[in-house]
Amino acid sequence: MISKTDDFQELFDASGKPLGALLGPDAWALVRETVLAHFAPQTAPAVEEPIQDWRDLVQFWDFNYPVDHDVTCELCGNSTNAWELDEPRKFMLTAANLGGLVAFRCQSCQAKILKRHFKDCVKTEAKPFMPEKSIRNLGRGK
Ligand SMILES: [Zn+2]
Known part of the structure; x- marks a missing residue:
């Protein structure tokens, strides 16, 4: 659990629309694998060769x-x-x-x-x- 509020900071624009979040090292460590698995660029080449x-x-x-x-x-x-x-x-x-x-x-x-x-x-x-x-x-x- 993230208990300290300085471990993460949610970001909003002027109209209150969520922009994302800043994560401290502990918070980032918790979700890093998940985030990378979903969003990291694939290492495979752009053109898949058979x-x-x-x-x-x-x-x-x-x-x-x-x-x-x-x-x-x-x-x-x-x-x-x-x-x-x-x-x-x-x-x-x-x-x-x-x-x-x-x-x-x-x-x-x-x-x-x-x-x-x-x-x-x-x-x-x-x-x-x-x-x-x-x-x-x-x-x-x-
Ligand atoms: Zn040619």
Whole structure:
């Protein structure tokens, strides 16, 4: 319980509308976890990448070549040897499935990069950015 009134101070504007409160160290300690859980910015990146889908694909990799980490955007020339390691990232993963379809968003020109993995080869396709199409409609479903 907060008993000392100097541990907290409720704030009101001129019309009596509540503005919030100032909390002393003891009062803040009581509610800190709750406040942070509700209002602290998420640590996850703004764009949620389906990394687990990619991990699943890597785990069950049954193509006749090693896992490929390179991505190239033939529309703007952006390219990387290891998309997961770039800082800042040049390509964001937007889709991956066990069938071997992996999609990226080029961070330079927003193009959609599709990598289709076949038994013996990878076919890469770059499509210019089209805002009206949802990236979520990409896959062939589960
Ligand atoms: Zn590009």
